[in-house]
Amino acid sequence: MPTNSIDSLLRETRRFAPAEDFSSNSVTPPDIYDRAAEDRVGFWADTARELLHWHSPFTETLDWSNPPFAKWFADGSINVAYNCLDRHVIAGNGDRVALYWEGENGDTARITYAELTGEVKKAANLLTSLGVQQGDRVAIYLPVIPEAVIAMLAVARIGAVHSVVFGGFSSESLRSRIDDASAKLVITADGGWRKGKVFPLKAAVDGALANGTSTVEHVLVVQRGHNDVEWTEGRDLWWHDEIVAMDADHEAQGFEAENPLFILYTSGTTGKPKGILHTSGGYLTQVAFTHKHVFDLHPETDVYWCTADVGWITGHSYVVYGPLANGATQVLYEGTPDTPHQGRWWEIVQKYGVTIFYTAPTAIRSFMKIGRQIPQQFDLSSLRLLGSVGEPINPEAWIWYRDIIGGGETPIVDTWWQTETGAIMISALPGLTTLKPGSAQVPIPGIKIDILGEDGTRVDPPHGGLLVVSEPWPSMLRGIWNDPDRFIETYWSKFSTPEKYKYFAGDGAHVDTDGDIVLLGRVDDVMNVSGHRLSTQEIESALVSHPIVAEAAVVGAEDEATGQAVVAFVIIKSNQQDAQTATEASALLRQHVSEQIGAIARPRQVFIVAELPKTRSGKIMRRLLQDVAEGREIGDTTTLADTSVMQIISDKLK
């Protein structure tokens, strides 16, 4: 694994026990693991009752009679938005700040729980007036602005289902997501701010709907970039024009706990992204629980900041639902870490006195590269807890994060989870756990994880194996939208037996002799680039959709900054080979991938080659291409149909 080698783990032997004052003030009771272990399902029932408001109580906690289709709290009813908004106002916390929003261009907003509740009520009325009903799908394609949070909560409030599409995805990616979910409404903006410029969003929506066959009836457009937009009369509506006319009253109704809350598309091993489906009561229980205990949240005093975009699962669970369910005060930032200067993030920490900070290792590594002198220009002394998510954090980055950002004192929680798991599954609890750099450490209370060998037997420390969740959990995905077979096949076929269903996560891991879990990266054709999931096959499909391409193979190559980087090997069609130089073809194809999927998928390199290494049965040997991409000696080529191919490729690339 690129960023978390066993060697570097072994070199780092320091351990960090919780400081006395941190532990004694922690929100987490010392017996929490014992309580959960005694009665796992009962523990989740207590947690659901303790942390959430139920419109009508549940009597059955878990229904696992039809695995792998789980139901949690099924006979209870709940309103997710009410839990994130109204109840805090009713409890007397309406004046507490919910969001400190920072636009990249310097615009700001300070929004209290009372104000946010009011905005969401109006937006819920607006959605209803546009004909959106319980169960309807609404696509949201917005920058990180307050309206993104308002839109998600408004959809949840009326029992509809949102599908948030990250604003960096292309028109083509947006179209396939809108179509797959048959969305009725799209909520977008004219544009958003990124790296000092306005990037257009509405234009991408127009492109996505251009073929005229879409199920979308209306496009609601938030004004943010003030850039020019095309307008389709009758279909397009300005958010600000519509919202002013709406009634500020809206009573939240309870929906059954298994009412779908959202679909979020993520990359799998095949070309087509999967629509991961999450529902209401179980999801909210586990995100609220983990947000409270993993981040030791004191809602009256903490200022929390998670840097994720709302378009990813981290933004769903730890920008929107977890923090708001817990009544937290948080920072929401629209832009990039280095605009207009390289200290922007640290300036924001100083400005708002951020106490809890949650980001991805790739960001930490890029700050390490720039140097400590940038963060050291700011007062970061308010920080008391740091979090990491999205990929393994190597011990060097962990120590730098603690020393330079955390002043050598803050605990760091390395949180392992996935779009599919909905909420954090493996992490230290900072009031209780002695921290070990480079390890995500232990399952959270109420979660059962095993590391298995290919044959399904448990592997003993210190050997590596495959990570499995061996009992259902409240925030588990409930399916893949429109594709129950793929749901079973992808996650539940490798290790399940009729007696025992086990969830296969797709990650390699090992348990050390202390019983701590160390994540070793994906074991399938999914890459992890800057903490974002990309599928090799999806990028290969994008490449071969270009008329000059005959064949393509994509690998994730080790990259110091981004963890992995996309490297493509492409064969150009023979009648196209003279049309442009290899450099031109490579530039053209990098751009093409960016247009097909989005800039995050643009290959770092596209190598134009004459052949690809294949076995006699025609399977591309990506392992060998990875050797080339990472500049290593090429491994064993004896199973290749033509053993000279790798020599030709590597000679040419030299």
Ligand code: PRX
């Ligand atoms: O490989 C694991 C890696 O990210 C994958 C999930 O990606 P995604 O669904 O996009 O969700 C990312 C944010 C939750 C996992 O299969 N991953 C996530 N967190 C960690 C991690 N790998 C190692 N350590 C982590 N803390």
